[in-house]
Amino acid sequence: MAQVIADRREIDFVLHEQFDVSRLSKYEKFSEFTRKTADMIISEARTLAIKEILPTLKIGDEIGCRYENGNVTVPAEFKRAWNQLIQGGWFAPCQNPEWGGQGMPRLLHVMAQNYLIGANMSLLMVAGLNQGAGHIIERFGSEEQKHLYLEKIYTGHWSGTMALTESECGSNLGDLSTAAVKNEDGSYSLTGNKIFISGGDHDMTDNIIHLVLARIQGAPEGSRGISLFVVPKFHVNEDGTLSERNDIVCTGIEEKMGLHGSPTCSMALGSNGRCTGTLVGEENKGLAMMFLMMNEARLMVGAQALSCASSAYLYALNYARTRIQGPPISGKDRASVAIIKHPDVRRMLLTMKCYTEGMRSLLGYIANLEDQKIVSDNNEEKERYQNLIEILTPVGKGYVTDRAVDVCNMAIQVFGGYGYTSEYPVEQLLRDVRITTIYEGTNGIQAMDLLGRKLQMKNMKLFFDLKDEIQKTVSEAREFDSLSALAGRVENALHTLCQAVEKMDQSARGEAVLQAYTFAGLLLEAAGDVIMAWMMLWRAIISQKKTDSGVEGKGAEFYDGQLKSAEFFIRSVLPVTLGKMVSMMDLCSAAIDISDTSFGGK
Ligand SMILES: Cc1cc2nc3c(=O)[nH]c(=O)nc-3n(C[C@H](O)[C@H](O)[C@H](O)COP(=O)(O)OP(=O)(O)OC[C@H]3O[C@@H](n4cnc5c(N)ncnc54)[C@H](O)[C@@H]3O)c2cc1C
Known part of the structure; x- marks a missing residue:
């Protein structure tokens, strides 16, 4: 199979026709990233992904990681691929070149990630932690911490982790109990246990730099008393060489549903009383620093999900073109045909196409906002970009990961029984992608973030900024005869979303608070659907212009595919979204009223 x-x-299409990435090259910060360079970077990512990383996908799943005596080993092929990621500079593509990053626009990186992560999410998930861990050190760390760790992390010679979760605290980090005590030399001694730490131990790098959340002795309870520490696996001498082993040890790895190539480690800190680390930033500001980095981390999870969905869609599409099964539903010729000819399979494929493309555009849009924010010298404009990033982040994480699971699930359906077997990669894609709805803030937490924080911030200004952006696209689409009816449907859905948002916001601030939060997930879903419709209408405008300009051949087929996606999604999916909003606005309280015992089961 291809x-x-x-x-x-x-x-x-997304890079050049929707967002015109090379426009950024007129700014000094991105001057190297011309169209030619952008194309070259995408080609490099694609070749690396297909030739070197994709062959490790099944190996990671079948062999996975091994744990023995405090050490984790990964398949040898992973080490080779890791080294190739080092050579390609893929560990911190968007970060500061002064410290080993590439200074690349985020938009370009998100599109390159589509190839790299899609080739092996397990490996790229561990590798992807470097960008986040390094960014925290770059932004909040001391000069000494930067000097000791940053370049090695950004270049992939060492890896990074985010050690937050404990057995008693996952979603609510305010309850964590890992303790830190200040030493005379200014360092801190840490004791405690972390669980579920991705890349907590492995043999792909000589050193691992853990970013650990802990509570300093005497600090306030709850989230106001949490601090952030750099805790290296091996201490580092001033000249960059490795010193003695620190007392942070992997005590086991999880057996799990998917992502077998990524070690999910339990970590013991200070079992021998010798775990030391250094404080990042100020005491008790650990969670606030983590929150500042959260958008980035959440969008990376969205990118992981999109990559799996994109692969699953293309595998299903190729299979549907070649699998012969049953005659067509109508017509005189009763010979069996490829399943792509059957209407139900076509519906599944077009649904998958719509979500995959809409999600790619959404993540590209958010990345582009980040880039524009960097190059803009207008404070009002910067604030608007940030507002949009904030409100779209729970959608880019929560909605995208939920739909990616749907897409991978549908891919299995297109394959039929073969999809359920491990002969084809779609079952692995579903098992791997499933975690994306859980980590980096479960999707329940994303929905609460949208309803409880993002809508309430600046008196709903974030939502109104988003509404204005959608409205602009609707107005442009109305100028095309062929798109004006679709534009009307999107406008209608946007109008209903505004009513739903207002009602949910008022309820969440008033007496119906519990009912409102019961349906926060549905609000996220409905908002995500409307945003998908917006992205598809936007793509349709570009495609209609190209079609009107007389493009022919393969080009015409591509644009026709875009127009059909928009028509299908807006006419067939968006009406269901209206129903979701009706259901949400009813604020049924049965889930709140039912007593715990009436759920049954006892
Ligand atoms: C493969 C894997 C890799 C991971 N990697 C890392 C890592 O690198 N570093 C790290 O620190 N952690 C990591 N985690 C942990 C992950 O972030 C947590 O599992 C996640 O945050 C959820 O926490 P929990 O498992 O304790 O679930 P819980 O917090 O117990 O949640 C259980 C359910 O209750 C819901 N819930 C919880 N609180 C609320 C609330 N207040 N309101 C409404 N609903 C609520 C949740 O949405 C969820 O549905 C990883 C986990 C896995 C499985």
Whole structure:
């Protein structure tokens, strides 16, 4: 079966036709990233992904990670691929070149990630932690911490982790109990146990730099008393060489549903009383610093999910073109045909196409906002970009990961029984992608973030900024005869979303608070659907212009595919969204009223 991850034509469409990435090259910060360079970078990512990383996907799943005597080993092929990621500079593509980053626009990186992560999410998930861990040190760390760790992390010679979760605290980090005590030399001694730490131990790098949340002795209870520490696996001498082993040890790895190539480690800190680390930033500001980095981390999870969905869609599409089964539903010729000819399979494929493309555009849009924020010198404009990033982040994480699971699930359905077997990669994609709805803040927490924080911030200004952006696209689409009816439907859905948002916001601040939070997930889903419709209408405008300009051949087929996606999603999916909003606004309180014992089961 052909090895596929992402459709290059699709990636180019988002990069060049929807967001025009090379426009950023007129700013000094991104001057190197011309169209030619952008194309070269995407080609490099694609080749690396298909030739070197994709062959490790099944190996990671079947062999996985091994734990023995406090050490974790990964398949040898992973080490080779890791080294190739080092050579390609893929550990911190968007970070500061002064410290080993590449200074790349985020938009370009998100599209390259589509290939790299899609080739092996387990490996790229561990590798992806470097960017976040390094960014925290770059932004909040001392000069000494930067000097000791940053370049090695950004270049991938050492890896990084985020050690937050404990057995008694996952979603609510305010309850964590890992303790830190200040030493005379200014360092801190840590004791405690962390669980579920991705990349907590492995043999791909000589050193691992853990970013650990802990509570300093005497600090306030709850989230106001949490601090952040750098805790290296091996201490580092001033000249960068490795010193003695620190007392942070992996005590086991999880057996799990998917992501077998990524070690999910339990970590013991200070079992021998010798775990030391250094404080990042100020005492008790650990969670606040983590929150500042959260958008980035959540969007990376969205990118993981999109990559799996994109692969799953293309595998299903290729299979549907070749699998012969049953005659067509109508017509005189009763010979069996490829399943792509059957209407139900076509519906599944087009649904998958819509979500995959809409999600790619959404993540590209958010990344582009980040880039524009960097190059803009207008404070009002910067604030608007940030407002949009804030309100779209729970959608880019929560909605995208939920839909990616749906897409991977549908891919299995297209394959039929073969999809359920491990002969084809779609079952692994579903097992791997499933975690994305859980980590980096469960999707329940994303929904609460949207309803309880993002809508309430600045008196709903974030939502109104988003509404204005959607409205602009609707108005532009109305100028095309062929799109004006679709534009009307999107506008209608946007109008209903505004009513739903207002009602949910008022309820969440008033007496119906519990009912409102019961349906926070549905609000996230409905908002995500409307945003998908917006993205598809936007794509349709570009495609209609190209079609009107007389493009022919393969080009015409691509644009026709875009127009059909928009028509399908807006006419067939968006009406269901209206129903979701009706259901939400009813604020049924049965889930609140039912007593714990009436749930049954006892
Ligand atoms: C493969 C894997 C890799 C991971 N990698 C890392 C890592 O690198 N570093 C790290 O620190 N952690 C990591 N985690 C941990 C992950 O972030 C947590 O599992 C996640 O935050 C959820 O916490 P929990 O498992 O304790 O679930 P809980 O917090 O117990 O949640 C259980 C359920 O209750 C819901 N819930 C909880 N609180 C509320 C609330 N207040 N309101 C409404 N609903 C609520 C949740 O949405 C969820 O549905 C990883 C986990 C896995 C499985």
